[in-house]
Amino acid sequence: NAGVTQTPKFQVLKTGQxxxxxxxxxxxHEYMSWYRQDPGMGLRLIHYSVGxxxxxxxxxxxxxxxxxSTTEDFPLRLLSAAPSQTSxxxxxxxxxxxEKLFFGSGTQLSVL
Amino acid sequence: xxxxxxxxPGMFVQEKEAVTLDCTYDTSDQSYGLxxxxxxxxxxxxxxxxxxxxxxQNATEGRYSLNFQKARKSANLVISASQLGxxxxxxxxxxxxxxxxxxxKLTFGGGTRVLVKP
Numbered sequence: 001n002a003g004v005t006q007t008p009k010f011q012v013l014k015t016g017q018x019x020x021x022x023x024x025x026x027x028x029h030e031y032m033s034w035y036r037q038d039p040g041m042g043l044r045l046i047h048y049s050v051g052x053x054x055x056x057x058x059x060x061x062x063x064x065x066x067x068x069s070t071t072e073d074f075p076l077r078l079l080s081a082a083p084s085q086t087s088x089x090x091x092x093x094x095x096x097x098x099e100k101l102f103f104g105s106g107t108q109l110s111v112l
Numbered sequence: 113x114x115x116x117x118x119x120x121p122g123m124f125v126q127e128k129e130a131v132t133l134d135c136t137y138d139t140s141d142q143s144y145g146l147x148x149x150x151x152x153x154x155x156x157x158x159x160x161x162x163x164x165x166x167x168x169q170n171a172t173e174g175r176y177s178l179n180f181q182k183a184r185k186s187a188n189l190v191i192s193a194s195q196l197g198x199x200x201x202x203x204x205x206x207x208x209x210x211x212x213x214x215x216x217k218l219t220f221g222g223g224t225r226v227l228v229k230p
Contacts, residue, residue: 031216042116042203042220043157058217090157094216097207098145098164101216103157 002026006091006104013081013111021076021107023091031094032074033101036060036087043090049074050097081111115139116206116221124227125194132179133189133224135204141165145207146187147218148178152200160202163187191226199228 007022025032033048035058045058047066055066063085065077074093078085088108092101117136125131137146148160163171163178171178179188191198202225205218 033217035218035220040222042205042222043218044220045217048217059219088155092157097209097216099216100147100159100162101157101218102159106155 004091004093004102004104006089006107008107009105011107011109013078013109015081015083015111017081019078019081021078021089021091021109023074023076023104024072025074025091025093025102026072027093027095027102028071029093029095029102030071031097032068033058033092034064034066034074034076035090035092036085037090037106038087046076046089078109083111085109086111114221115219116204118204118221118224120224121222122225122227124229125191125198127196127228127230128193130190130192131194131198131226133191133202133204133226135187135189135221137185137187137204137206139185139206139208141208143209146178146180147205147207148176148187148189149203149205150198150200151203151223152197157203161189194226194228196228196230199226201225 004025030051034046035043049055049068091104144165146163150158161173161176177190201223204221
């Protein structure tokens, strides 16, 4: 059972570079979201989606874009990487608004 | 004001003893949900337990129970009979609103690090 799959697991970028973090789930979940976790802190919501074609901003959306063209995939794009975006990124999915989130294993991103 | 507050940054617990992790929350919504997640040193997020605001009974899942005191806006996690494998960060999180359009957005607390001593 794959669950929520994130790629890559590690990434190093230079300031100003762009990249896409991939997230896919095979559970047919409508709800997907991206969080970032800075050292010693809890997770903060970047963007979320309640279904294909529907996305919205979370608490810390600046510098990130998302799209949801299919139920399965929810990529996160960093437009122009900055050192402040150095963090661990988690993708998550859920079947409904009242059920637990299933998390991917995370992507550790360093921006130099 | 913080929406989720975990006042214990770290704590030690003796193996086989029970431990209570504190969580207080702030919301004006009538419909909300409270979650606890465990994050071991390997980094993954593991769901432990869920309590809905309208649930009358405190949630239990194996060795985990949630002491839900709605009037005090607290949702403390109790781990009974601690094991060495319980050493991890523990996060309390809240989902506000009960409509599909609100999504499944969680606000997390800062976490409590638990170290179980043999």
